Amino acid sequence: MLQILIQGLLLSGLYALIAMGFTLIFSIGRVLNLAYGAYLMVGGYMYFWVSQTLGMPKLMGVAVAALLGVLMGVLKYRLIVKTLKGDHVAVEISTLILAVVIQAGIVLVFGDSSKILLPIVPGVINVAGASVTYNILIATLISWAILLGLYAFVRLTHTGRAMQAVSMDAKGAAISGIDPDRINLITWGISGALGALGGVFFASYTQLSPSMWVAPLIISVAVVIVGGIGSIIGTLVVAHIVGFLEVIVVATLAPELRGVFTMLLIIGVLVTRPQGLFGREEL
């Protein structure tokens, strides 16, 4: 039981980090960024290239991955989202296509065989019979730190409050003197950075592969649907529901059913509470 609790907490922290960037875009831009998983993939591969292929410091690998995530987010907003001017279906289709194109690019550059990342922080401790790597422990702690930092940023800074305003009513925010375009640009940049960072930790926990963008995308979509258009706290809560659900299913039922209950949860929420468990909240 304690093992489930520990592993559930660790996995959920990672899921919260992964889902946060996706939720941000959905809350502020009202867009399902289906290329979000590709941020994770590119972040993971960039970290691999910098730290393992070039042999540079791991922190530099993390920083380069995050910067590339920012760049991807900003470019995507400027070149695709803004150009399509609020046509959500077109944006979603184009982001999905972009993810597939990025996947092909990764195969071209790195090949399609899976790669295992060296742990960012090597070592393992045994807690109540559960083996816990320092890597996932650090990932979870950093995830919590980033989410708390993001929460503080949104609540306490002028830009953060502007993000809240745009998420509630973009036109109203514009009338109040806020530049929604600038806020969207910042949000896409932050989202890209969060995705890339999530990718570094997700890949170091699992593996690098050109198809690794799909699973995090499903997790992110699940968090948004189950949580509703969301708050940071709501994202954190739902990420824990999904994470614990997966660990409990694997530990007590069957590993093959790992993702099934998450899907059932999505369907159940869509049918019974389409607005999500937490409804519509401000950031």
Added chain:
Amino acid sequence: MIKTALLSGTCIALMASAAGAEIKVGFIGSLSSDTGLSTLRGAEIAVEELNANGGVMGEQITLVSADTGQDPTEGIRAYEYLAETEEVDFIISGSIDDVSLGWLPRMQEYRIPTLDTWTSYIGIIDMVVEDPDSMAPYFMNIASDEALATLYINFGADVLKEKMGWDSVVILAEDTAFGEAITGLVTEALAPVAGIEVKEIITYDVATVDFAPIFSRAQDTGADFIYQVSSVNSQVVSSQYVKLQVPMAMTGVNVAALGMEYWEDTGGAGGGISTLSPVPSVGFRLDPASQEFVDTYQAKYDSRPLLPHFNGFNAYHGLKQAMAAAEEAGGFDNVEGWAEAMKKQDLVLELDGQLWLRYAFWGDDEVEPVTGRTYPHNIRFDLSEPFDDAAPSMVVVQWYEDGTAAVVYPEKYATGEFTLPSWVKQ
């Protein structure tokens, strides 16, 4: 794009040296996996050597490829492409089990002589037993998984039970035909033959990337060790086992660990794991003929796999045997005649004056003494010491924590000792 380039490159290179060729060989397998490439490259070298010696029946040989992407549906299309578009005379396969099972009905339909170098599924040999006419074109020159499992059980009895003192096991098996077959065979025999109780079988999806809760569940069974069966993404389960320092030994079948790239693929987190492997394996002493093949291979290719997997050797020797059979039968059109000639092929490779490897096939009614059954169209193997009739169906390979690997079982072929990872207490 890479696959297309590779495909074109293969065709162009081989066709350039074989203008006017009339014997066409088709390769079916994954062009992006070490497994598939091993078979393809083994076949390429065999074709080059045969062509350099005048070809077969005075004709040059060409080799064309069809990529399966390790997907059964793509595999069916690939077989159809080779049969209908390329109209090949002979097919050499580096397919995994599920893919071979997909295209087998097409083989029965087109009746193209086909040699499988990787697939070991005993169910296919059973098909040969039950329906010899429609399966006449099919041969498998890797020991079937039943033979692999049978000898592995001996390893269980001799080493895991007797030497290590282990009484119980938990099986971690991927949800594939390969996983199901090996799991069934091992589960049936471990308790009665080796005296090792199977506590639980945990099956997982091949897309699984987080094994932490699965290892916790394995630990909860109280078993003495883990037996893993993994042919897809095997490096993930291995690396997480090492990263999590799971306090139980893990052995079994880990396909990623069959190649020299395993260490690199696991980011160096692959030590302490052992796996059964068909022969020749990593850490395997090679006879002079096999060593010569490796030397040629390494001079020709500078990309992974840097050392051919066992199926690369099978393809190299097997393709030559298939061509020799065609010469005897007057070509590939007379499938029954070719199959009869194929059964007579017998290549014995010696090391230090003793039989080391053998490429021959079981007779149709010949009963293997240990399992008490027949293995028509399957490579001849030996399941008991001193392995003087054929090579063992498998060896056990141990990867050490310094990145080296050795054969640890059976004793005749051993180049190292079976050891536990440093974090596992005996």
